[in-house]
Amino acid sequence: MGDPVKSLTGKYLRGELKIKGPEDRRAVGNDTPKLKIKGAYEHNLKNLNVEIPLRRFVCLTGVSGSGKSTLMHRVLRQAIVNKMFRLDKPVSCKSITGTEYLDNLITINQGSIGRTSRSNPATYTKAFDHIRDLFAATPEARIRGFKLGRFSFNVPGGRCENCEGKGVLEIEMHFLPSVEVICEVCKGKRFNHETLQVYFKEKNIADVLAMTVEEAEVFFRDIPMIYDKLKMLNEVGLDYLTLGQSATTLSGGEAQRIKLSRELAKHGTTKTLYLLDEPTTGLHYDDVRKLVAVLQRLVSQGNTVLVIEHNLDVIKCADWVIDLGPEGGDKGGELVADGTPEEVARKGGSFTGHYLKRVLN
Numbered sequence: 001m002g003d004p005v006k007s008l009t010g011k012y013l014r015g016e017l018k019i020k021g022p023e024d025r026r027a028v029g030n031d032t033p034k035l036k037i038k039g040a041y042e043h044n045l046k047n048l049n050v051e052i053p054l055r056r057f058v059c060l061t062g063v064s065g066s067g068k069s070t071l072m073h074r075v076l077r078q079a080i081v082n083k084m085f086r087l088d089k090p091v092s093c094k095s096i097t098g099t100e101y102l103d104n105l106i107t108i109n110q111g112s113i114g115r116t117s118r119s120n121p122a123t124y125t126k127a128f129d130h131i132r133d134l135f136a137a138t139p140e141a142r143i144r145g146f147k148l149g150r151f152s153f154n155v156p157g158g159r160c161e162n163c164e165g166k167g168v169l170e171i172e173m174h175f176l177p178s179v180e181v182i183c184e185v186c187k188g189k190r191f192n193h194e195t196l197q198v199y200f201k202e203k204n205i206a207d208v209l210a211m212t213v214e215e216a217e218v219f220f221r222d223i224p225m226i227y228d229k230l231k232m233l234n235e236v237g238l239d240y241l242t243l244g245q246s247a248t249t250l251s252g253g254e255a256q257r258i259k260l261s262r263e264l265a266k267h268g269t270t271k272t273l274y275l276l277d278e279p280t281t282g283l284h285y286d287d288v289r290k291l292v293a294v295l296q297r298l299v300s301q302g303n304t305v306l307v308i309e310h311n312l313d314v315i316k317c318a319d320w321v322i323d324l325g326p327e328g329g330d331k332g333g334e335l336v337a338d339g340t341p342e343e344v345a346r347k348g349g350s351f352t353g354h355y356l357k358r359v360l361n
């Protein structure tokens with residue numbers, strides 16, 4: 001029997017784990033390190049005291065307007081940033097302890113990973129740096145004297161200059177949003193004719209960018225620097241994207257998972273606190289499952305994940321739930337319940353607990 005936490009993640013990734021029971025939880029005890037916030041008072045928060053267990057998957061719940069985002073962004077994030085960077089900014093709580101257990105804070109939202117068409121899954125995960133290395137090292141590139149920059153669409157040299165490596169041209173339309181047309185010189189391939197004469201395993205750089213993550217994983221299976229990054233994209237359920245798909249065309253959920261895959265590929269980050277505010281908005285059930293698997297994986301590595309969620313399928317998977325309320329606005333801002341999902345489900349007076357009870361049974 002291996003590490004129970006690791007095998008738990010495996011079950012999620014294989015899609016076997018439909019529902020969690022108490023036996024699947026990472027326990028929270030007296031010896032668990034915690035972030036302790038005392039006397040938070042921003043917006044509707046009423047002298048709120050909360051303890052966030054670290055190295056766990058924690059859900060922050062409560063009806064709309066109960067104070068979740070305020071607690072996460074205004075109080076917690078500001079307080080941690082202040083402590084980490086020794087800033088002297090005002091904080092909306094009396095005290096916060098436990099920040100010494102953290103060395104990094106990352107907020108993951110559904111915003112695009114980079115608004116330019118120059119950013120794509122390959123560049124964002126840095127797999128493209130290694131792919132360009134490979135092409136520059138081919139005998140053909142050496143004979144022609146092509147260096148790394150030759151295989152970039154960001155700088156002149158190897159790219160198509162008609163479209164400046166974008167593969168498309170933007171046409172301004174009066175009174176209408178501008179439209180993109182495929183570049184007639186490179187036919188959307190983004191590189192010039194000479195660059196495309198260089199092949200690695202019978203594929204040129206444009207062919208590689210046109211590959212899906214799944215195809216590329218097979219193609220680069222012997223090159224760990226590239227393969228590992230592709231594997232992470234696959235594990236977050238993005239096997240169908242092409243390496244060159246422009247970041248501007250990715251959905252919110254896809255952009256979010258690309259960010260997470262990059263986090264997963266970073267080895268050695270174990271004291272990071274990840275903050276996610278309603279990450280499942282707009283996601284399909286199966287995508288929610290994939291997201292939870294990735295979050296569990298980050299926690300398995302020793303990180304802390306704090307998620308604001310309304311989705312019961314996510315909440316029921318948490319190691320720990322912090323429920324704010326009891327209602328929205330002035331009638332909220334208090335701690336209603338905290339504990340494992342089972343414990344919160346048993347407590348009266350919590351809307352979350354009431355609905356949680358149904359999905360746990």
Ligand SMILES: Nc1ncnc2c1ncn2[C@@H]1O[C@H](COP(=O)(O)OP(=O)(O)OP(=O)(O)O)[C@@H](O)[C@H]1O
Nearest residue numbers: 043044063064065066067068069070071328329330
């Ligand atoms: N800038 C602000 N100034 C004054 N009041 C605010 C401000 N931002 C939020 N509030 C109020 O604070 C309360 C808590 O808001 P918050 O955004 O934290 O709720 P929430 O729990 O995140 O809700 P939701 O689930 O709808 O996102 C609400 O009553 C809201 O109207």
Ligand SMILES: [Mg+2]
Nearest residue numbers: 068069070277
């Ligand atoms: Mg909110």
Ligand SMILES: [Zn+2]
Nearest residue numbers: 160163183186
């Ligand atoms: Zn072109």
